[in-house]
Structures are given as structure tokens and as C-alpha cells.
Amino acid sequence: MEHTIYNQIVVPVVNFLTGYITKHLGYVISSSKHVAHLKNNLKDLENEKDNVRNKTDRNNREHKEIPDGVHDWVNDVEAFMKAVESISSEGYGCLNIKTRHQAGKNACEALQRIQLFIEENDKFEWKTTMMEQLKTKANNQKMFAYIVPVVIGETPDMRSIQNDIAVRLTGKQLLEKTESERADGLCKRFKNILEVKKKRILVTLDDVWPGKIELSKIGLTCPLPNGLKLLLTSRYSDICEQIAINAHSVHVEVNVLEKQEAEDFFFHNTNVSKEDTELYETGCEIVKRCGYLPLAIHIIGKHLRSKTQYLWKTTLLRLDANDPELNVQKTIKVSYDFIQPQVDKEVLLLCGLFPDDSNIQIEVLTRYAWGLNLFDGVSTLVDVRNRIRTCVRNLINANLLINNDDIVVCVKMHDLVRAFVLDVVSERDRSWIIKHGNVTQLARRDESCKRISLTCKGMFEFPKNFEYPNLSLLQLMNGDSSLEFPEDFYKNMKKLQVIAYYDMKSPLMIPRSLHCSTNLKSVEVIQSLSYLFEYI
Structure with missing residues (x-):
């Protein structure tokens, strides 16, 4: 009988009291530790709140959806942080046991609430653009067997677009050489999926500019075949109207914000x-x-x-x-x-060297800044990297650059901001050359030019006597294996400080005259390494 009473009553009571006493003694003994931990976690919560605010502002600016509950979450966090301000100064060095106990207890409860806030924030599903929302919904509801996203932009690379579509449809690139042959190849692939496999396809064309795309060039016929749906976005209403008429589709106008x-x-x-x-x-x-x-x-x-x-x-x-x-x-x-400091402007202009809708790597900007000596009094690459991150953060806060949620080491630039940047760098005192479309009329000589960025796809050779004596940065992208460089290519570029090769397939992309560029400080070779080895 005594044993039963001991096991069923005494042991549970003792265990409860032991746990209770240990817990509350912990509030007293570890009060300072709990309060210090709270201060650190409050900083993390502050960062989470700022991040949510930035996402909310970005989504408002870009007509994106804001998850339900976000505004309430921000208000609750602000009220909570205000309520716990006093805890962070409690308990330190206090000999009053009651005060230390209360500070430790309050800190532990606040830490639990912070964890709940962070868990709630993790559940928010931040949507991206309206186009991507529609694609996601179509994919989740399994409305289409194939979803083919295409970004057109101001200077579309039709070969790349055609190949991307082909890979989306069959997993294989096109082997045809001419644009019309590739278009016919795409048409056959669409037809096979729609008529033989009896599968539905959604094609999305984003950021369409006037005169930059013909449906026939991407294998589509008008009217569109059964089972294929086309979704496109453009700032130019007449483009949408014309394609809608030709494709027997519907044109929907997205209005600006209401006044209030x-x-x-x-x-x-x-x-x-x-x-x-x-x-x-x-x-x-x-x-x-x-x-x-x-x-x-x-x-x-x-x-x-x-x-x-x-x-x-x-x-x-x-x-x-x-x-x-x-x-x-x-x-x-x-x-x-009004950008301050001035070097932030230079970093923004460097971002304009890249094509539409590019993921601009922060590390690439770092190496460009290092090579161009953008920062005075900075002697290490680590210091330059930190300065670049500060510049990028300032430009994001000024809404001139956009955080890339998918690739955290990259930023993006809105196409309207990029258009402004291109206007700035085309002014006489800068005279940058940025061409990601037609490069056939590239001048042989320009003494005022300081920066050049070219997409070389479709080029067979650079002009001889290529003279840019004041050029400090040369960025070349997407060159075919047939592209040839004159041996004296760098002979008249003695002030060159930065060279960058992106996806250049030519084994001769580094001519022997490179030694003439005695100021060269940075050479970036990205997705071109195997071809560089051929030269070496």
C-alpha cells in the first residue's frame, strides 16, 4: 500500500516540484544569460521585419501579391519589440532575487514569442510577378503538360530563345543552322506534342518590345493550334492587341493604381x-x-x-x-x-553593362571595382567586396536595383532603370558602348570610349585595327566557336584594366597581343574555361 502511494503520488509530486524549482532557479541564476540571448534575438527579429518590409515595398511597386497576414505580422512584431524594450536592461548585476527572477522569466517568454514570429514569417508565400503567379497556378493545377517560359526583352537573342524553347519541349537543342530552319523544327516539335502525344502546352512571352518577336520565329502559327495557350506581357498595348487579334486571343489591360x-x-x-x-x-x-x-x-x-x-x-x-x-x-x-556617395553611381552604371533581365553577380561587380580602382584607399579584395556590398545595399534601398530572391548572390535591374542607365552612359563624356543585339556597325576606332560590353553571338571576326586607346573595361559575351580575333586585337588598348569573357566558345579569345595591356588588373573567365585551356 505504502509502495503504491509512493509511486502514484509522492514520485510525481517530487518530479513536478523538482522541475518547477529547477526552472525558476534557472530564471534567477541565468538571468543575465537569458537577457543577453534576448538582445541578440531581437536584432535577428528586427532584420526579419526589415526584410518583410522590403519585400512588401517591392511587391507593391511591381504589382505583386502580398501574402495574407503580412501587415498584421509587422504590426504585431513592432508592438512586441516596443513591449520588451525594458527587458534588455533588466537583471544585469542586480542582487534582488525577485528582480532577477522576473527578468529571466520575461526574457525566456520573449524568446519563445520571437521563435513563433520567425516560424510565422517562414510560412508566408511571397509571390513574384503576375506572370510567374499564373505559371505557378497553372503548374499546380496540372492544366498543362508543358510550360515554356520565354523572356524577350529589348534585344532578344533569337537563337538562344529558339534553343531554350526546344529544350523545354524535348530536352534537346536544335541542330538546324538558320533561323527559319530552327523555327520549322520548333513547329514540328509543337505539332508532335499537341497532335501525337495529345498534351497541352502553355507558352509565356515576358517583356515583349515592338518589332522584337514574330510568333512564326518560335514555331507558332496563327491562329494558335488547339491545346496551346499563349500568355504574354508588354508595356506596349498595341503589341498585345495585334498579337491577340492574330492569335484569336484576348487582350487584358493591367491598370495603374487607384488614386487613393x-x-x-x-x-x-x-x-x-x-x-x-x-x-x-x-x-x-x-x-x-x-x-x-x-x-x-x-x-x-x-x-x-x-x-x-x-x-x-x-x-x-x-x-x-x-x-x-x-x-x-x-x-x-x-x-x-541624389545618390551618395558618388561611387554608388559608378556601381549602378556597371550593372548597365549586362543584358536585359540578367542575374548580376555581386562578386563580378567586386572584381570589376577592384580592377578599375573604384575605391580610394582600399588595398585588398576583401575590403572592395565589403564596399561593393554596401553600394549594392544602398542602390537596393534607393530602388535602383532589385534583390534576387532565387539567387541571393545576384541582383537584377528593372528594365526602365536599365534604359535610364544606358542613356547616361551614352553621353559624350562617358561614351560607353553596350550592344547586346546588332553589333555589325561597331566602330573601329573611338578615343572617347571607356567601357565596352558586347554580345558576340553571330559574329565571325572582330574588325582589324580595333583601336580604343582609352578603353578600361572590355566585356565579351556568348561568342560562337567560329569567332576569330586579330592577333593585334589588344595592341591599341594599353589602358585596359578589366577583361571579362562570358560563355565565349572561341579558343582564340585571348590573342597574343594581350601583353600590350600593361595596366590589366582583372581577367574574368566565366563559362569559358575549357576554351581558355585550348589557348593555354
């Missing part, structure tokens, strides 16, 4: 309330002149945050009251003009 929605978005970015009457009235007029376009509102709003009324009015005067589309470029210029 646009104003709320702007004042969220500027952190200005209606109580600040003068700034509020000026801000409403700025939003109107931005044409209620999310990108323009977001860029100008971030720029004006915490700025004086004088700067708000100056910004308003710089925007045209009658041309909202022109004002998009003007808002980018306003943001660009």
Missing part, C-alpha cells in the same frame, strides 16, 4: 501623415504627376523620406504635369542625382 491606393503607397514610403498638411498636399501632386505608376511612386517616395519641404517642392517642379510616362524616367533621374 497610390497616395497611401507613397505616404507609406515617405512616412508622412495627413497631419503634415503642406507635405501631404505636395505629395498628392507628386503622386498625380507620377501617373499613379508603382515604380515611379516607390522610387520618388523612398528618395523623399525624411527630406525637407524645400526638396519636396523642388522634386515636384522637376516632374512634368502633362507627361506621366516621361516622369518615370525623371523619378529615376532624381533618385540617381
Whole structure:
């Protein structure tokens, strides 16, 4: 009987009391440790909150969906952080056991709440562009057996586009040599999947520019065959209308923000309330002149945050009251003009060397900056890397670069920002040459040119007597194996500091005259290594 009472009553009570006492003694003994741990975790939570805010701002700017519950999550986190501010200073060096116990207990409970916040944040499903949302939905509902995404852009590489489509359809590249033969090959592959395999196909064309794509060149016929659906996006309404008519499809207009929605978005970015009457009235007029376009509102709003009324009015005067589309470029210029430090501008311009929709590697920017000596007083590559990351972060905060959620070591540039950058670098004092389409009219000589970036696909040889005596950076991309370089290619490039080869298939891509470039500090060889070995 006594044994039963001991096992069923005494042991559980003792175990409970032991655990209870140990737990609460831990609050007292480890109070300082718990509070220190809380301070570190609060910093992590602050970073999580800032990251969510950045994603929310980006999605608002780019017409992307914001997950349900995000705004409530941010508000709850801010309220929580305000409530626990006092805990971080409690318990240190205090001899009062009750105070130490309360500080330790509060810190442990706060740590548990932080963990819940982080778990809630992990559950948010951040959507990307509207195009990608539709593709994801179609894929999840198994509406199509094949989904073929294609980005067109301002300077499309038709050979690459055709090959990408072929690989998506059959896993094999096209062997045909001419553009028309490759188009016929694609048409046959589409026909085989639709008619023989009886499978449905979705083709998505993103960022379509005027005169840059014909459906026949990617193997599609008009009207579209049964079982094939085409989804395309473009800033140019007439393109969508024309293709919709030819393909017997529907044209859907995506409108700008509503007036109230646009104003709320702007004042969220500027952190200005209606109580600040003068700034509020000026801000409403700025939003109107931005044409209620999310990108323009977001860029100008971030720029004006915490700025004086004088700067708000100056910004308003710089925007045209009658041309909202022109004002998009003007808002980018306003943001660009006020970039500090100046070297951030140089990093932004370097990003313009890459083609549309590129994943721009931060490490590549680091090596370019190292080779070009962009930073004064910096003697190691590690220091340059840290400075570049700071520049990139500043440009992201200014909404001139975009975080790449899929590839964290890369950034992207909105096509409107890139268009602005290309205008800047084409000015007389810079005279950069950036060609990712037609390179047939490349000049043989240009003494003012400082940077060159070329996509070499389709080129057979570089012109002889290629003279760019003040060139400091040369970036060559996507050269075919048949591309030949003159032996004296680098002879008249004695100031060259950086050379970059991307997917260059020519074994002669490093001519013997390279030794003439005595200032050379950085050579980047990316996806071209096997061909470099052929030269060596």
C-alpha cells in the first residue's frame, strides 16, 4: 500500500516540484544569460521585419501579391519589440532575487514569442510577378503538360530563345543552322506534342518590345493550334492587341493604381501623415504627376523620406504635369542625382553593362571595382567586396536595383532603370558602348570610349585595327566557336584594366597581343574555361 502511494503520488509530486524549482532557479541564476540571448534575438527579429518590409515595398511597386497576414505580422512584431524594450536592461548585476527572477522569466517568454514570429514569417508565400503567379497556378493545377517560359526583352537573342524553347519541349537543342530552319523544327516539335502525344502546352512571352518577336520565329502559327495557350506581357498595348487579334486571343489591360491606393503607397514610403498638411498636399501632386505608376511612386517616395519641404517642392517642379510616362524616367533621374556617395553611381552604371533581365553577380561587380580602382584607399579584395556590398545595399534601398530572391548572390535591374542607365552612359563624356543585339556597325576606332560590353553571338571576326586607346573595361559575351580575333586585337588598348569573357566558345579569345595591356588588373573567365585551356 505504502509502495503504491509512493509511486502514484509522492514520485510525481517530487518530479513536478523538482522541475518547477529547477526552472525558476534557472530564471534567477541565468538571468543575465537569458537577457543577453534576448538582445541578440531581437536584432535577428528586427532584420526579419526589415526584410518583410522590403519585400512588401517591392511587391507593391511591381504589382505583386502580398501574402495574407503580412501587415498584421509587422504590426504585431513592432508592438512586441516596443513591449520588451525594458527587458534588455533588466537583471544585469542586480542582487534582488525577485528582480532577477522576473527578468529571466520575461526574457525566456520573449524568446519563445520571437521563435513563433520567425516560424510565422517562414510560412508566408511571397509571390513574384503576375506572370510567374499564373505559371505557378497553372503548374499546380496540372492544366498543362508543358510550360515554356520565354523572356524577350529589348534585344532578344533569337537563337538562344529558339534553343531554350526546344529544350523545354524535348530536352534537346536544335541542330538546324538558320533561323527559319530552327523555327520549322520548333513547329514540328509543337505539332508532335499537341497532335501525337495529345498534351497541352502553355507558352509565356515576358517583356515583349515592338518589332522584337514574330510568333512564326518560335514555331507558332496563327491562329494558335488547339491545346496551346499563349500568355504574354508588354508595356506596349498595341503589341498585345495585334498579337491577340492574330492569335484569336484576348487582350487584358493591367491598370495603374487607384488614386487613393497610390497616395497611401507613397505616404507609406515617405512616412508622412495627413497631419503634415503642406507635405501631404505636395505629395498628392507628386503622386498625380507620377501617373499613379508603382515604380515611379516607390522610387520618388523612398528618395523623399525624411527630406525637407524645400526638396519636396523642388522634386515636384522637376516632374512634368502633362507627361506621366516621361516622369518615370525623371523619378529615376532624381533618385540617381541624389545618390551618395558618388561611387554608388559608378556601381549602378556597371550593372548597365549586362543584358536585359540578367542575374548580376555581386562578386563580378567586386572584381570589376577592384580592377578599375573604384575605391580610394582600399588595398585588398576583401575590403572592395565589403564596399561593393554596401553600394549594392544602398542602390537596393534607393530602388535602383532589385534583390534576387532565387539567387541571393545576384541582383537584377528593372528594365526602365536599365534604359535610364544606358542613356547616361551614352553621353559624350562617358561614351560607353553596350550592344547586346546588332553589333555589325561597331566602330573601329573611338578615343572617347571607356567601357565596352558586347554580345558576340553571330559574329565571325572582330574588325582589324580595333583601336580604343582609352578603353578600361572590355566585356565579351556568348561568342560562337567560329569567332576569330586579330592577333593585334589588344595592341591599341594599353589602358585596359578589366577583361571579362562570358560563355565565349572561341579558343582564340585571348590573342597574343594581350601583353600590350600593361595596366590589366582583372581577367574574368566565366563559362569559358575549357576554351581558355585550348589557348593555354
